[in-house]
Amino acid sequence: MCGIYWFIAVWMCSAPPQLLVGLRVGLQMAQAANCSRWGSPSEKGLFEDGDVIIGGLFSLRYSPPDKNHDFIQLPENRPCTGLQNLPLQYIYAMVFALEEINHSSTLLPGLKLGYRIHDSCALPAWALQAALSLVGGGASTCKTTDGKEEHINEKEGGQPVPLIIGGSSSVAANILSRILEPMSVPLVSYTASCPCLSDKKQYPNFFRTMASDIYQAHAITKLAIRYKWTWIGAVIANNDYGQMAVKVFQEGIQGAGVCLAFIETLERENIVRDAKRAALTIKASTAKVILIFTWYTDVMELFQQLAKTNVTDRQFLASEAWSTSTDLLQNVVSHKVARGVLGLAIRSAAVPGFENYLRNLNPSLHPDDEFLREFWEKEFGCTPVEAARSSNNSLPQHRSLHKASLPPCKGTETLEEVQNLFTDTSQLRVTYNVYLAVYAAAHALHSLLSCPDRESPSGNNISTCSFPKQIKPFEGISQQFFLGSTRCDRCPSEFWSNSERTECIPRQLDFLSFNETLGIALSAVAISGATLTTAVFVVFLLYRHTPVVRANNSELSFLLLMSLKLCFLCSLVFIGRPSVWSCRFQQAAFGISFVLSVSCLQVKTIVVLAAFRSARPGAETLMKWFGPGQQRGSVCLFTCVQVWYFPLEVVTCINMIEITGAVLLSV
Structure with missing residues (x-):
């Protein structure tokens, strides 16, 4: 596999002032968080423990649970599976760097750095939950929906973290940065490469030891132009990482004679289906060069689908996320498909002592290390002795049952001869980024805590860093943050969500009262109209046998006067405090009354027109087909249609109002 190495500018001897600012405020604001238990995706x-705790978020598992899309109940975060060796190496690179710093006599002397590391399963929702748990601390007070305070404790300690190393993807980094920014908690990412994250106005608390994808996309563009690849297909991750990269690539190839044949997207939650679709597109296309911007586990699934369709004659342009993947090189299926790969890679660097540190790891020396324990079971197929002894006391019941299916380890197992991605330190790329991120945070703390100059003679005096509690917050920050939940709950009836979408407040009812001037005027008009209509109705009733009334189609006239009277009276229902029955009755009653009056007018108009045409030949037939019976039937037909349709319209309107309210509350 060919590789074109690109290099990354990082902090080493000094830290950026923005990171110092974020740390200063983060140390204070993290202590002000009020809720700690966020439904962490994994126990x-x-x-x-330490004087200052550094948070860590890593995508350790890459097999997400199946999603339930039946929309019957709220979604549930089920555990991920498939522990990956390479991300596990990232975790211990962070631990190794922190242990180095704690043993240093020049960097943060007298101050111990602790850590709290969680698995985010490469899912932004779980990364958010874990991040909120980190900044909230292990033990705190939560406010429940009824306003009462509830104390929650966790076994992992209660000190909130002032800084988080994480955001393994650009999507996760985007979400985490926006959520952590109001609390001034810095986020240092080791792989997020979206150019959008470089905007300090939108992401003032985001830092990274990874180069922007803009440089990678420009380099791939130059490769395509250099080798005169004019017809290229693209398979990208359906997120900021893939979309931004292909956008920059498209801008770079304009006017250079290079065209994109197709763009296929992959999503981890539906990787099998998406990989099958992309493989069929690649097979059907005449493009022989395929650009792939996605994670190496997604590429593995894509290559397996290509092997099934016998596509083995394509040249692949690889992004840094999979160009140096040992799994793809060693796998027989993927090696057959990707015989030629040209790509870019993250800079590799050596970390002295790290390989020896990894090979000396043993669960017997770290009985509380859940990650190492699971790796040990996966690698050696046995349960560590120390873990088996403590399983009944410290582990959940489901974990103890799983251990019962594995035999106990002999105690002689060691990583000295194990060869896999976890123990391979020949090319430390992302691992080195994690290592640098920890040191960047340490240098920022060193400058922030008034530590002695590390270049000064150490024999002059013994001095240590200032204690973190002596840090004064910025002026203007005494705020109290109340974090409620990662999901929205619908407010009960008679309540609205406030403008910040943080609590339910009583609805404010605005209605036209009978006591108001406008209400009195409208009521007077309605009553006057109903009275006048009633008076006309009485006059017509008294003189119903006269030729004038009979010529005016007395039956339709009586019906028209009655409907007009109902229309006037229905308007009174719209005045006064609304209720459930009035809201449903007022529209139906007015609609039916109005349609009845219009129907009477229409039939009367048709009768008049027929009367004027009575002198023409054939008029007798017209009057025969539109006699008194047909007139009554027409009025009943038009009115019945409205009687049947209007309640459905009212119910639909009410449902749409409720649905719209629920959508607005969720947003």
Whole structure:
């Protein structure tokens, strides 16, 4: 596999002032968070106490649970599976760097750094839950929906973190940065490469040890132009990482004679289906060069689908996310498909002592390390002895049952001869980014806590860093943050959500009262109209046998006067405090009354027209087919249609109002 290495500018000897600012405020604001238990996606984690706790979020597992899309109940975060060796190496790179710093006499002397590390399963929702748990601390007070305070404790300690190393994808980094920014908690990412994250106005608390994808996309553009590849297909991750990269690539190839044949997207939640579709598109296309911007596990599934369709004659342009994947090189199926790969890679660097540190890891020395325990079971097929002894006391019941299916380890197992991605330190790429991120945070803390100059002679005096509690917050920050939930709950009836969408408040009812001037005027008009109509009705009734009334179609006239009277009286229902029965009755009653009056007018108009045409030949037939019976039937037909349709319209309107309200509350 060919590789074109691109290099990353990072902090080493000094930290950016923005990170110092974020740390200063983050140390204060993290302590002000009020809720700690956010439904963490996994009870497993890696924890170590210290004077300052550094948070860590890593995508350790890459097999997400199946989603339930029946929309019958709220979605449930079920555990992920498939522990990956390479992300596990990232975790211990962070631990290794922190242990190095704690043993240093020049960097943060007298101050111990601890850590709280969680698995985010490469899902932004779980990364958000874990991040909120980190900044909230392990033990705190939560406010329930009824306003009462509830104390929640966790076994992992209660100190909130002032900084988080994480955001393994650009999507997760985008979400986490926006959520953590009001609390001034810095986020240092080791792989998020979206150019959008470089905007300090939108992401003032985001930092990274990874180069922007803009440079990678420009490099791939130059490769395509250099080798005169004029017809290229693209398969990208359906997120900011893939979309931004292909956008920059398209802008770069304009006017250079290079065209994109197709763009296929992959989503991890539906990777099998998407990979099958992309493989069929690649097979059907005449493009022989395929650009792939996605994660290496997604590429593995794509290559397996290509092997099934016997597509083995394509040249692949690889992004840094999979160009150096050892799994793809060693896999027989993927190696057959990707015989030629040209791509870019993250800079590799050596970390002295790290390989020896990894090979000396053993669950017997770290009995509380859940990640190492699971890796040990996967690698050696046995349960560590120390873990088996403590399973009944410290582990959940489902975990103990799983252990019962594995034999106990002999105690002689070691990683000295194990060869896999976890122990392979020949090319530390993302691992080195994690290592640099930890040191960047340490240098920022060193400058922030008034630590002694590390270049000064150490024998002059013994000095240590200032204690973190001596840090004063910025002026203007005494705020109290109340975090409620990662999902929205619908407010009960008679309540609205406030403008901040943080609590339910009573609805404000606005209606036209009978006591108001406008209400009195409208009521007077309605009553006067109904009275006048009644008077006319009485006059017509008294003189119903006279030729004038009979010539005016007395039956339709009586019906028209009655409907007009009802229309006047229905308007009174729209005045006064609304209720359920009035809201449903007022529209139906007015609609039916109005249609009845219009129907009478229409039939009377037709009768008049027929009367004027009575002198013409054939007029007798017209009057025969539109006699008194047909007139009554027409009025009943038109009115019955409205009687049948209008209640359905009212119910539909009410349902649409409720649905719209629910959508607005969820937004």
